Amino acid sequence: MPAELPALIALLDEEFIFSRARSVSLALRFPDVLRGENCANILVACRGGDIAAAIAIKRFDWIAPERSWRGAMIGMVYTRPAMRGQGFASRLLRAAQTALRAEGTDFAVLFTAQSGFYRRLGWTTSDCGMFGSCISPGGAAAGCSQADAGAIEAMRVRSSEAHLQRDGASYRTLPLPAERLEMRISPCGAAYAIYGLRAENAYVYELGGAPSGYAALWQDCCAARRTVYVNARRGSEAQRWLSGIPGFGWHEQALAMWLPLAEPACARSFEGWYIPFLDRI
Numbered sequence: 001m002p003a004e005l006p007a008l009i010a011l012l013d014e015e016f017i018f019s020r021a022r023s024v025s026l027a028l029r030f031p032d033v034l035r036g037e038n039c040a041n042i043l044v045a046c047r048g049g050d051i052a053a054a055i056a057i058k059r060f061d062w063i064a065p066e067r068s069w070r071g072a073m074i075g076m077v078y079t080r081p082a083m084r085g086q087g088f089a090s091r092l093l094r095a096a097q098t099a100l101r102a103e104g105t106d107f108a109v110l111f112t113a114q115s116g117f118y119r120r121l122g123w124t125t126s127d128c129g130m131f132g133s134c135i136s137p138g139g140a141a142a143g144c145s146q147a148d149a150g151a152i153e154a155m156r157v158r159s160s161e162a163h164l165q166r167d168g169a170s171y172r173t174l175p176l177p178a179e180r181l182e183m184r185i186s187p188c189g190a191a192y193a194i195y196g197l198r199a200e201n202a203y204v205y206e207l208g209g210a211p212s213g214y215a216a217l218w219q220d221c222c223a224a225r226r227t228v229y230v231n232a233r234r235g236s237e238a239q240r241w242l243s244g245i246p247g248f249g250w251h252e253q254a255l256a257m258w259l260p261l262a263e264p265a266c267a268r269s270f271e272g273w274y275i276p277f278l279d280r281i
């Protein structure tokens with residue numbers, strides 16, 4: 001598989017990046033996923049020596065207040081255009097499902113705008129994400145400093161919210177369609193923001209820590225004239241705080257799909273679980 005990785009990256013980039021007028025290869029956006037050492041987590045189907053289809057798997061521990069769960073995220077689901085409709089992606093997804101169940105994974109999750117395809121395979125949609133936007137008129141910056149990953153991670157794990165543990169590489173993820181990632185810490189040191197930038201748009205992926213620090217972070221994010229998009233968990237402190245900003249509109253997301261794999265997860269509702277963009281593939 002490592003020998004086929006460049007060919008796979010080229011196919012994935014054509015599908016998810018270049019044909020959609022985006023930039024920055026997926027190999028740079030998800031350095032932990034699309035690398036030779038991670039090939040055991042990339043399932044590929046071949047026909048006649050060519051890659052026909054692929055999926056990537058990211059295993060993780062989901063640390064919820066009541067217990068830890070073994071989760072697996074599925075991403076980069078792809079079939080070469082000429083080979084679509086022949087069952088390749090469904091077979092890879094079923095193979096992943098069987099392997100994950102056999103190794104004791106509790107649940108699988110993925111994020112998609114094509115829920116119909118996955119529903120046929122038993123996945124169900126449950127998303128507590130909210131997507132908001134507003135136009136920032138520009139203005140003075142509050143001078144929040146650049147944050148390092150360690151400082152953010154320390155704040156993040158202190159919260160009582162269920163979360164996925166991150167390492168340094170997690171903070172090098174660049175979600176689509178951003179072209180650059182900003183990580184800022186408020187002057188009081190108690191709050192952080194992670195947002196992406198692309199042309200005249202900013203995409204806030206996380207606003208966390210103490211709400212007392214949000215105003216300065218928001219001021220920095222809005223210092224340039226741009227459209228600011230925000231992702232937040234429904235009912236989170238960040239969502240409540242941002243709702244107080246005049247002109248801020250929200251709508252519900254329906255991207256997260258779940259598949260329970262082990263008994264305890266079958267009995268659990270995934271309703272309140274929110275996986276931030278930086279953790280997604």
Ligand SMILES: CC(C)(COP(=O)(O)OP(=O)(O)OC[C@H]1O[C@@H](n2cnc3c(N)ncnc32)[C@H](O)[C@@H]1OP(=O)(O)O)[C@@H](O)C(=O)NCCC(=O)NCCS
Pocket residue numbers: 015053076077078079080083084085086087088089090091111112113114115116117
């Ligand atoms: C989505 C995709 C992976 C499906 O791959 P595939 O190998 O053609 O899938 P399969 O052959 O296993 O299944 C095809 C079936 O799913 C159905 N299907 C495909 N996309 C669908 C959708 N969005 N909603 C409902 N059904 C869908 C097809 O109609 C077909 O149904 P049929 O078997 O009754 O004829 C492929 O179309 C693709 O690579 N698309 C571009 C990349 C992409 O969008 N990936 C998903 C990212 S979340």
